[in-house]
Amino acid sequence: MEVIYNHQEVNKKIEKGIALGNFDGVHMGHQKLIHHLLQKCQTKNLQPCVYTFMSHTMPVITNKGTLQYITNIDQKKKVFEDLGIELLVLDTFSKELMALSPEGFVEKILVQELNCKEVVVGFDYRFGYKAEGNPLLLKKLGEKYGFEVSIIDAVMMENEKISSTNIRQYLKNGDIEKVNLFLGRYFSLYSKVIHGDARGTKLGFPTANIFVDILQLIPKAGVYATLVKTGGEIYKGATAVGIKPTFEGKTPSIETFIMDFHGNLYDEYIEIYFVKRLRDEMKFDSPEDLVRQINKDIKEAKNHLQYNLNMLK
Ligand SMILES: Cc1cc2nc3c(=O)[nH]c(=O)nc-3n(C[C@H](O)[C@H](O)[C@H](O)COP(=O)(O)O)c2cc1C
Numbered sequence: 001m002e003v004i005y006n007h008q009e010v011n012k013k014i015e016k017g018i019a020l021g022n023f024d025g026v027h028m029g030h031q032k033l034i035h036h037l038l039q040k041c042q043t044k045n046l047q048p049c050v051y052t053f054m055s056h057t058m059p060v061i062t063n064k065g066t067l068q069y070i071t072n073i074d075q076k077k078k079v080f081e082d083l084g085i086e087l088l089v090l091d092t093f094s095k096e097l098m099a100l101s102p103e104g105f106v107e108k109i110l111v112q113e114l115n116c117k118e119v120v121v122g123f124d125y126r127f128g129y130k131a132e133g134n135p136l137l138l139k140k141l142g143e144k145y146g147f148e149v150s151i152i153d154a155v156m157m158e159n160e161k162i163s164s165t166n167i168r169q170y171l172k173n174g175d176i177e178k179v180n181l182f183l184g185r186y187f188s189l190y191s192k193v194i195h196g197d198a199r200g201t202k203l204g205f206p207t208a209n210i211f212v213d214i215l216q217l218i219p220k221a222g223v224y225a226t227l228v229k230t231g232g233e234i235y236k237g238a239t240a241v242g243i244k245p246t247f248e249g250k251t252p253s254i255e256t257f258i259m260d261f262h263g264n265l266y267d268e269y270i271e272i273y274f275v276k277r278l279r280d281e282m283k284f285d286s287p288e289d290l291v292r293q294i295n296k297d298i299k300e301a302k303n304h305l306q307y308n309l310n311m312l313k
Pocket residue numbers: 195196197198199200201203205206207208209223238239240243244245246247255256257280281282283284290294297298
């Protein structure tokens with residue numbers, strides 16, 4: 001899959017089918033949309049492309065601060081590539097772009113720059129100045145400029161609409177199983193191993209602490225059964241999310257004891273897949289009490305994970 005960071009660098013000669021949206025999470029609804037696009041592209045011999053922005057557009061449009069994301073750019077790239085997208089355009093949501101009317105966006109970006117012959121969007125897609133354009137307008141503009149538009153309905157699961165907003169709420173509540181159901185894969189964090197307080201080894205449980213971008217949405221504080229990918233291998237893990245109240249911690253950290261692993265992970269990138277929430281984070285009276293509980297957590301995590309190890313590629 002080719003990744004381009006500026007619409008001006010796209011090869012205009014190639015006719016494309018394009019999926020439009022923010023795609024945070026690349027959840028089951030997004031995946032349905034992508035599958036629809038791939039089918040259309042195959043029938044019409046078009047290059048399947050996703051056109052999206054480096055950062056979410058809504059906080060910029062509504063001027064409401066920032067929005068934490070479910071999937072970072074690296075993860076989005078991987079999921080789109082795995083789905084079969086051939087070109088990913090990660091454009092900058094610039095002032096010029098923002099100022100384009102809905103028709104201006106269609107004419108300048110979709111038609112002139114991207115050579116678009118097919119567009120697929122979700123039912124709630126908005127575009128153009130102040131997000132004034134909707135899917136019906138896009139359909140009309142498609143007739144004028146010569147491309148077909150498909151509008152994909154919300155995908156439902158357990159009587160609920162799958163949406164990035166719902167997934168964000170479930171993550172905040174620690175309902176990781178619902179998050180995983182809606183994503184159609186395990187929620188994961190992909191980041192670099194950093195130094196912690198160097199206490200883990202002394203306690204008998206070294207933990208790989210990862211760097212967390214303030215824009216990354218993380219699951220509710222607590223202990224989780226996780227799978228950990230490092231060096232191409234997958235291990236079982238027990239991950240603590242929180243401030244370590246036992247040690248009067250203040251800043252949130254994410255740290256993982258990796259089972260059957262020995263080695264140095266500092267500065268390596270690891271991916272942590274959240275499988276099940278085990279308990280809330282607690283303040284223990286002594287480090288010994290914490291260690292007793294960590295032993296129990298590891299046993300419990302192991303039990304939950306024994307059938308899940310093969311679920312990851
Ligand atoms: C499975 C597991 C569960 C944990 N649960 C708690 C907890 O409930 N409360 C707490 O204060 N710290 C908890 N911790 C975090 C430990 O306090 C932490 O691993 C230790 O302080 C080492 O930190 P360091 O890596 O920064 O040196 C947990 C760690 C693990 C691996």
